[in-house]
Amino acid sequence: MKTIIITSLVILTMTASSFAGTKTEQARKKKPGKEIIETNINGNGYTIELDFTAGKGHNNPSFAIWTETMDEKFIQEIFVTRSVSTGIYRYGDASSGKWEAGEKMYKATLPYFFHKRTLNAEIPTPDKPIIDAYTGATPKKDFLLKSKTDPKTDGKFRILMEINQAWDSNDYWHNAKYPDEPEYHNSCQPSLVYAVTIDPENLMDEYTMNPIGHGHYSGKDGKLYTDLSTFTTALKIAERIKIVVKK
DSSP: OHHHHHHHHHHHHHHHHHHHHHHHHHHHHHSOOOEEEEEOTTOOSOEEEEEEEEOTTOSSOEEEEEEEETTOOEEEEEEEEHHHHHSEEEEEEOTTSSOEEEEOOOTTSSHHHHHHHSTTOOOOOSSSOOOGGGEEOOOSSOEEEEEEOSSOOSSOEEEEEEEEOTTBOOSSSOTTSSTTOHHHHTTBSOOEEEEEEEOGGGOOSOEEOEEEEEOOTTSSOOOOBOOOTTOSGGGGSEEEEEEEEEO
């Protein structure tokens, strides 16, 4: 009788384990893949693949990715979300009594990028948008960006990403902090800036982008503010940002 009981327990254990494995495999297969974005496919420079994994704080952020020289001079866009590239935001017009898509100058959205791109921090508009080759709809969550640079730069260069999520408040960056700054209220926690340095002569298999600072809370200047001690959920917009660069 003992032998029969033990054998039955072994069979049940193996069956349960097999069933759990099958459920895990099914869940893995059902997990949606990353959204694929391609920009500047006709570029003749370096191939760049940016793998973005969303974090717990991710909720439809605006962002821009670009390259610059080691002395911080802007080279070119790699990808810019469409609202930023056109100046038309989902909640840009409240003239009808409710929020609708419309043109809006949100200087606090990506101030570091705006100041880098033009000397007078010109914000893109429907009349003067960023060209389509570098733009696209805001990814819903995880995405893989495949792009190319236009020129092959001499020596090292940097890849940067500025990201911001509207109305992202916390105990420090709350709605009442700057009552006379309407631009601030659209952002609360300011934009985060990520960066990585690329040496084309000694390319690594993979790079990780890390935050290096934030933009001005209301977009008044293009300085990089390096103190991130007051940031909370904004640091969780991205869980991981990986980059692969090929010649």
